[in-house]
Amino acid sequence: MKGVLLVNLGSPDSPTAKDVKPYLDEFLMDKYVIDVPWLLRAFLVRGIILRKRPEESAHAYQKIWWPEGSPLIVISKKVHELVKEQAEVPVALAMRYGKPSIETGLKELHDKGVTDVLLFPLYPQYAMASTMTIEKLAEEIRAKQFLGMKLTNVPAFYNNPDYIDALANSIKKGLEGFEYDQLVFSYHGIPERHVRKTDATKSHKKFTTDVMCCTPGTPAAEFCYRTHCYETTRLVVEKLGLPADKYYQTFQSRLAGDKWLEPYTDVEINKMPAKGIKNIAVVTPAFVADCLETLEEIGMRADEDFKENGGENFKAIPCLNDDPQWVGVLSKWINNWAKTGALPN
Known part of the structure; x- marks a missing residue:
């Protein structure tokens, strides 16, 4: 059974x-x-x-x-x-x-x-x-x-069409009526060494911001969290038809003492107002249910810090939850x- x-x-x-x-x-x-x-x-x-x-x-x-x-x-x-x-x-x-x-x-x-x-x-x-x-x-x-x-x-179902469609639609609903300058995809961070440890091919040597560390669909990418995150973003962006200047990807929740995946959500969000990005929405696709990291870290702290640095409007988009x-x-x-x-x- x-x-x-x-x-x-x-x-x-x-x-x-x-x-x-x-x-x-x-x-x-x-x-x-x-x-x-x-x-x-x-x-x-x-x-x-x-x-x-x-x-x-x-x-x-x-x-x-x-x-x-x-x-x-x-x-x-x-x-x-x-x-x-x-x-x-x-x-x-x-x-x-x-x-x-x-x-x-x-x-x-x-x-x-x-x-x-x-x-x-x-x-x-x-x-x-x-x-x-x-x-x-x-x-x-x-x-x-x-x-x-x-x-x-x-x-991992990060690139499954059913999941991407559900995620894209939930983001679309979350953005209704909100005029944003940029949509931030914030994934939970992990130490860089975790990516290396799960790679049986041992091909991960160096990570460069905004550049794929391996090709989706290859053995090196099978258990590569970083590639999975970037591919999720790419597929959702494609589904929503977002131009390149309307979205950005980051990693949140790092601990001190280790080299974690970059760029960091808090650092990047706090720099945005000075660049003229005053209105942002943040989605957290590493989670399917809202939790401490989405409700408090993003929905409260990131919102407060963004506005203290000159931001005007902040929208935390809910996770898929019971959609x-x-x-x-x-x-x-x-x-x-x-x-x-x-x-x-």
């Missing part, structure tokens, strides 16, 4: 330092997120980062927390319920960090008699710190607890796989 496990990032149980701390510990101690030896990772995370970060992050979460709970969790549950209504096989929901766990999700499917699971990380672009860590943990749990279960991984077209796309992919075994690619 077939079934599907949708997996998103996760969220603390509440916007308090008490609950944020264990969530951040689980997240930052993941060897695919901070990819250094365990002792060094423990020193950095538990000896330095977790001394102040829980309070700071709790404050940020408090600003975006909904009455029903974490926006990411609330939206993911809505999507899950809507997809279940259209799917022809059992569908469970899990989070990589926090609750409900991947273990819980696999057990739910196992208890329903599912032996063939489509593991569906809700990340359009492949990255070590998102897709890979979900795949690794799910396989580890399967091997220990569900030996009779088979896992099939959904490939009917997006829910339809997910359901279509799931039912196609259930019937034919075909994956969305």
